[in-house]
Amino acid sequence: MASVEFIKGLCTPALVVDLDKVKRNAEGMKERCQKLQVQLRPHMKTHKTLECADIMTGGSRRCIVVSTLAEASFYADNGYDDILYAYPLPFDKVERCAELSERLSLFHVLLDNTLALQELKKRPLKQEIWQTEGVELTGVYAHCGNTYSCQGEEQIKAVAQQTTTVTLQFMDKLKAAGIHSPKSSIGSTPSCSHPVPDMAKLSEVHPGNYVFYDVQQSLIGSCRLEDVAVRVLTRVIGHYPRRNQLLVDCGWTALSHDGGGRLPTGYAIIEGHPELKLLSMTQEHGRVEPVSGKLDFKQFPLGSLLTLMPYHACATAMMHPVYFVHSKGKIVDTWKPTRGW
């Protein structure tokens, strides 16, 4: 980070969020969607906070996607509406879905099989709709998760095109079968970071990770490394010259094991130190060693700070009860995510 002065007072490990990058990432996605004239329905699963949701929805508090009912309730409790629960309707949660549906103007659930439809018919989510029209298909939701194996814009666009084409073909079949104007929605941060023109024919897109981005997204080609808005701050807590290793106070409780250490620099990128590798972690410790050669311990005195760029922001953010939000060299806010199911 350009300035580390403001973070010296933070106890580590700490998740820090660059508010200006978050706003820029959110703005970029909004602009791409406006250009395509496609509704943006941002996914909340990466951050699970109110403040970041307000940025992603531009303060409208409408039209979001969630990955759990805990998120749905959290946002509903805080004045959000038009919530899509992007999960195959779980049979143990039909009653909770029904309650949310009764509280909100719009609460959408996903069905991907006829058995789920039967469960839903036992407890329709909007009594009035049910009594007049039965269960109504309001749209088709696809997630091009295969963009995560892409490398570079060209491959991402090929998958985005393929997903869009298949979805639009399916919409045509629905129309031919007499189903009137259902919505079509595809998602994933890679495809929505590099949309193809045909995506303008869709009703909605539902990316989520883009607000933070991460090392994984930069490798896929969704963003530049400088767009990544989150870091884990960690301090050097031990020198082990015989092992040629530093010990830092970031274990898997602060970073997660996501990525499996597959980066050339291990479990994360250590900002400003491409020569270092986060080799392994225990619950509360990380082991750092040089990618090659001898470590110059004098460069990393005990107590000194390192900043880690996470491989997967969703997995790392999940580990933190509070995010420290900074702008222009100062901590300006703390955000508290919801969790559970």
Added chain:
Amino acid sequence: MASVEFIKGLCTPALVVDLDKVKRNAEGMKERCQKLQVQLRPHMKTHKTLECADIMTGGSRRCIVVSTLAEASFYADNGYDDILYAYPLPFDKVERCAELSERLSLFHVLLDNTLALQELKKRPLKQEIWQTEGVELTGVYAHCGNTYSCQGEEQIKAVAQQTTTVTLQFMDKLKAAGIHSPKSSIGSTPSCSHPVPDMAKLSEVHPGNYVFYDVQQSLIGSCRLEDVAVRVLTRVIGHYPRRNQLLVDCGWTALSHDGGGRLPTGYAIIEGHPELKLLSMTQEHGRVEPVSGKLDFKQFPLGSLLTLMPYHACATAMMHPVYFVHSKGKIVDTWKPTRGW
């Protein structure tokens, strides 16, 4: 699990804890320590709850180890004392350590270098001790983490013996240098599950995971698979015959990525179904396929329950805001862990 009736009402994914196994595991460790006449100082990092701490301390609320200051404060706030913060003294947390030291009769910190001693001297943890005697060495703390690469009791005992011998030799050197009766403590669940007679010469042991155990511990040889006290309950939410896969509602938010899928059955053991493998996870989904051959989908209807034995209980418990505690076929309690740093 013998009876799954009581869990049918739980929303999944859910962490369930078998109270009787917890008590049996705690009792077993207490008995081994009593036999050796060594003080048991149980580690709280695996569960981070009051209720389980009460079981591990036999209700004394004294003599525990913690891995974070958040744990230390949580236990101090709830009447616990004689707390050892098993972490190299972090320079950013000296003031918080000092405050805890002033609140508690006994609060121990670890030092492993002279720079930390200087930091401590700037803010001694007990003013009165400092003024009379300076910083006092109260003991030596070692953790034989290398027991985690053992397979079987014999190897565990060899590491336990080696660690004990080295620690006792160091204690002799301290005595020879005129340092009076410092305590000696070694830890790790494997070594304390199979103690060697020489461990009787130590003052304390500090294992933690043993109260839950897990698949990893059973593979090391610390316990039998039937001693594992925790499960993640999950439901089947999708059938994918073309992929020969089931989708379940346990992703890495409920299990963690710990273990990296290295088991023959992937990321966990699916209880009662050695023929199944938890192949991979996304944030909220798990993909289950047969170890070999074709999946019989009729055996696993949508909505049906599977129980996962976690690879690493510490990592899995960490993901849950609440644990569902059962005994004799009934949910008898819910435990809420602390988190953060």
